[in-house]
Amino acid sequence: QVQLVESGGGLVQPGGSLRLSCAASGRTFNNYDMGWFRQAPGKEREFVAAISWGGGRTYYADSVKGRFTISRDNAKNTVYLQMNTLKPEDTAVYYCNANPPIQKYWGQGTQVTVSS
Numbered sequence: 001q002v003q004l005v006e007s008g009g010g011l012v013q014p015g016g017s018l019r020l021s022c023a024a025s026g027r028t029f030n031n032y033d034m035g036w037f038r039q040a041p042g043k044e045r046e047f048v049a050a051i052s053w054g055g056g057r058t059y060y061a062d063s064v065k066g067r068f069t070i071s072r073d074n075a076k077n078t079v080y081l082q083m084n085t086l087k088p089e090d091t092a093v094y095y096c097n098a099n100p101p102i103q104k105y106w107g108q109g110t111q112v113t114v115s116s
Contacts, residue, residue: 002024003024005108017083020081033098034097039093040092069084081094090114091112091113
């Protein structure tokens with residue numbers, strides 16, 4: 001069974017940092033561009049960041065540019081999202097998927113809550 005499992009979320013104060021991980025199992029995603037997406041309560045899921053299959057190109061939503069960094073380790077079949085200078089508006093469930101997303105690969109996500 002192919003799965004993408006997100007982890008690393010939690011409760012953090014404004015200005016804090018978190019590092020999310022996305023581990024793939026059941027198949028390799030090394031030849032896919034990968035992305036992070038998020039969904040806040042009452043809002044649609046939105047794009048956060050993406051990385052090319054080889055890791056040489058990255059893309060960010062304007063709202064996170066300069067604060068978040070996406071990376072990948074193809075040897076570990078894992079994608080990361082380093083989130084710094086977190087803001088309350090970053091509160092959401094964070095998901096990883098191929099980019100563009102493939103419906104059947106949406107996982108459970110990991111909750112990130114930024115609050116004092």
